[in-house]
Amino acid sequence: MAPTESVASAAEAAMPALPGSVGRALLEELWRGCDAGGWGLAEDEFERILLEAGTAQNFGLAEGETAARPSGQNPSPGAPVNHPSDEDLSLGTPVNHPSDEDLSLGAPVTRQQQAAFFRKLCLNDLVLARACAAGNERAWERFIAVHRQPLIRAAIAITGSETLGRELADQLYGELYGLTMRDGERRCPLLSYRGRGSLMGWLRTTLAQRHVDYHRRRQREEPLDEVDAPAPNPPAETPAHELSLLEEAVEKALREHDAEERFLLAAYYLDGQTLLQIARVLGVHEATVSRKLRRAAESTRKQVLKNLQRGGLSRRAAEEAMGADPRDVDVNLKKLLQYSQTEAFQEQAAP
Amino acid sequence: MSAAMNVTGQHEFHPGAESLNAFAEQALGRRERAEVLDHLAVCPRCRQVVALAQEAASAEVVAAAVARGAAKRPRAWWRSWGLALAPAAALAATATVLVVVHVRHVEQSTGMAKVESQKVTQSEMAAANPAQPQRAEAAPGAPATGTKASKSARSGAAPGEVSQEPVAETAMPAVGRLDGLESAPPEQAAPPAQNGGQGFAGAGIAGVAQRGGAGFSSQEPGATASNKKQEQTEAEAAERQLLAPKAKTTAGAPGADSGAPGSANTEAVIVPRQLLEEQSARGTSFVQREKLSSGAFSAADMVHPIHLPSGLPAVSTAAAGHLMLVIDRAGALFLSGDSGNTWEPVTKQWTGRAVEVRRQAPGSGNTEATPAAEAETAGSAPGSTSAAPPPVTVFEILNDRGLAWVSTDGKNWISQ
Numbered sequence: 001m002a003p004t005e006s007v008a009s010a011a012e013a014a015m016p017a018l019p020g021s022v023g024r025a026l027l028e029e030l031w032r033g034c035d036a037g038g039w040g041l042a043e044d045e046f047e048r049i050l051l052e053a054g055t056a057q058n059f060g061l062a063e064g065e066t067a068a069r070p071s072g073q074n075p076s077p078g079a080p081v082n083h084p085s086d087e088d089l090s091l092g093t094p095v096n097h098p099s100d101e102d103l104s105l106g107a108p109v110t111r112q113q114q115a116a117f118f119r120k121l122c123l124n125d126l127v128l129a130r131a132c133a134a135g136n137e138r139a140w141e142r143f144i145a146v147h148r149q150p151l152i153r154a155a156i157a158i159t160g161s162e163t164l165g166r167e168l169a170d171q172l173y174g175e176l177y178g179l180t181m182r183d184g185e186r187r188c189p190l191l192s193y194r195g196r197g198s199l200m201g202w203l204r205t206t207l208a209q210r211h212v213d214y215h216r217r218r219q220r221e222e223p224l225d226e227v228d229a230p231a232p233n234p235p236a237e238t239p240a241h242e243l244s245l246l247e248e249a250v251e252k253a254l255r256e257h258d259a260e261e262r263f264l265l266a267a268y269y270l271d272g273q274t275l276l277q278i279a280r281v282l283g284v285h286e287a288t289v290s291r292k293l294r295r296a297a298e299s300t301r302k303q304v305l306k307n308l309q310r311g312g313l314s315r316r317a318a319e320e321a322m323g324a325d326p327r328d329v330d331v332n333l334k335k336l337l338q339y340s341q342t343e344a345f346q347e348q349a350a351p
Numbered sequence: 352m353s354a355a356m357n358v359t360g361q362h363e364f365h366p367g368a369e370s371l372n373a374f375a376e377q378a379l380g381r382r383e384r385a386e387v388l389d390h391l392a393v394c395p396r397c398r399q400v401v402a403l404a405q406e407a408a409s410a411e412v413v414a415a416a417v418a419r420g421a422a423k424r425p426r427a428w429w430r431s432w433g434l435a436l437a438p439a440a441a442l443a444a445t446a447t448v449l450v451v452v453h454v455r456h457v458e459q460s461t462g463m464a465k466v467e468s469q470k471v472t473q474s475e476m477a478a479a480n481p482a483q484p485q486r487a488e489a490a491p492g493a494p495a496t497g498t499k500a501s502k503s504a505r506s507g508a509a510p511g512e513v514s515q516e517p518v519a520e521t522a523m524p525a526v527g528r529l530d531g532l533e534s535a536p537p538e539q540a541a542p543p544a545q546n547g548g549q550g551f552a553g554a555g556i557a558g559v560a561q562r563g564g565a566g567f568s569s570q571e572p573g574a575t576a577s578n579k580k581q582e583q584t585e586a587e588a589a590e591r592q593l594l595a596p597k598a599k600t601t602a603g604a605p606g607a608d609s610g611a612p613g614s615a616n617t618e619a620v621i622v623p624r625q626l627l628e629e630q631s632a633r634g635t636s637f638v639q640r641e642k643l644s645s646g647a648f649s650a651a652d653m654v655h656p657i658h659l660p661s662g663l664p665a666v667s668t669a670a671a672g673h674l675m676l677v678i679d680r681a682g683a684l685f686l687s688g689d690s691g692n693t694w695e696p697v698t699k700q701w702t703g704r705a706v707e708v709r710r711q712a713p714g715s716g717n718t719e720a721t722p723a724a725e726a727e728t729a730g731s732a733p734g735s736t737s738a739a740p741p742p743v744t745v746f747e748i749l750n751d752r753g754l755a756w757v758s759t760d761g762k763n764w765i766s767q
Binding site for chain 1: 367368369370371372373374375376377378379385388389391392393395396398399400401402403404405406407408409410411414
């Protein structure tokens, strides 16, 4: 809503929407802005898709969170209305600081929140995906026309092989078309698409997941005796006490990094990704990634030194210990960097 | 268990494609983004998924750009000129027309100058006193006045006879002409001012003024000061070289310097002339001299040296229109039918070594030796004779023994 919008319309937008419905004006607006009518979707089906998607995601509000209702009476004329930003809406930030009573009542989502939720979505892609999942033939024609070839190209780019790429794309296309049955029902992965990113991006990510999981399964199935046994470590020149101190200091320093620093270190040093690749993932410039990486490395070094000194070593001894042969240090960086401080994702990987 | 298996075994739960894609497309909220990032930091599988998806997206962008480029094929470079082609073509056409007009003008002026000079020569010869050749024959060394004297002297012993029989020039007795050429060098008698050269004319050396050696330097309108200086230096050097043989011959025949005809003087004249032609050929090209003779000489013509197939320098040249004949230092004769652009060797049909080629004036049977003087003459008496016969050019070759051969086309030569 524009900041200059009248108080009356703002108040109307803040009114709770009827349960199980999307406001008519919003629906008309969204329908006009969507290309679904162009490829043959009916407006009532469009409304049904919107309602399903909104309900499934609680209109962008967190689980159990309810919409805010303006506390007290209608705002006085001329008083400024605080509109939630998209970020606030997506994070479920309450609008106008609702009282505890409002929150506990589980008030319905307002039209304003509905509008903010739908405007954040890639609505064209979402409607197409849902229509495909529902078996709409015209939607599939549209999907094939728009996404079939890019899907194959993406699969080829991911696998690095024309044959494997086409095979992977065909396999996913079969799944998308609903050839996979689970519990006697047609299971379409497109239902898991919620419209927060582009449908093509979702397809690419799904392809990548399939590809990576396939190779990781194959790697897991390989017999262990095929793995080359590591050469025995030469006798350590650094005293064992200092080495154990060093191991502890490194572990502690790495665990103290925040998520982004650990991601940078892991992606750069463990995965061998380039600065450009990392920058694309994070949506920042290469120079930013480089600078952050340098800072993370320097911070790690300082922290290790500090930890060594805390362990009882002098500064000089700590610096000498830092020069120890890395092969003498029994530190599994993969383990350390992959130590998770949170248990955010309980969602299982896509089958 | 390997380290890789340890790693993969740590995380059983991963963000879905929706979250990973939204993370990569910066479409997540702050809180959810932090959660995904935290997972990515510890999950190599998801990092790999995101990296591969990004890679595919980049490849798609490149493919789309290529497809756009292929669909929007750039126009040919010449199409982009569009309207500029028309004025460019008009400009080129104008330039072509100007060049053609200029070339025709030059040719026309050359031809007119020749015709006028021919007319003047004929009229002068027709009006000449029959006693004059006798005077010239009797005293060839006497100072002649103007071009008339020099031409009459060059015409040999009987210029009046030749002028009376302009068509029968090829049938003219060669001996008489050769005698006139060799025994009576008019250049020795010509005053230095007329020849335009100081040292050569002053030394009484034949061929300098005739071949235009040092004399050109004072008449070339486009010659630079350095060119003049160089020519002067070369002329002086040639003079020094030539003084020795000349001294020898003059020692045996004291009257040679005074212009008395004689066998001893013949040697004394021919050898310097050959050497002088070499010298003059280095300094000025054939085309330049021909331009001088036609009066249509310009500075732009100085940049066209003669490049013979033999690679040797030209020592003697003659021309008529587009037909050119050149003798190189080895005595080989070359013919050009396109004003010196291309050359072809002429089969040797003479004895000895060809040392000089020259052109006989049309209808007169006289060799044309002083083009500059001829031009002057043309300017002094224009249009004196209006009904001249069509010019027939006769070339003449002299060998090292003084024998002559004539030809009208430069290819077939007849002994005289």
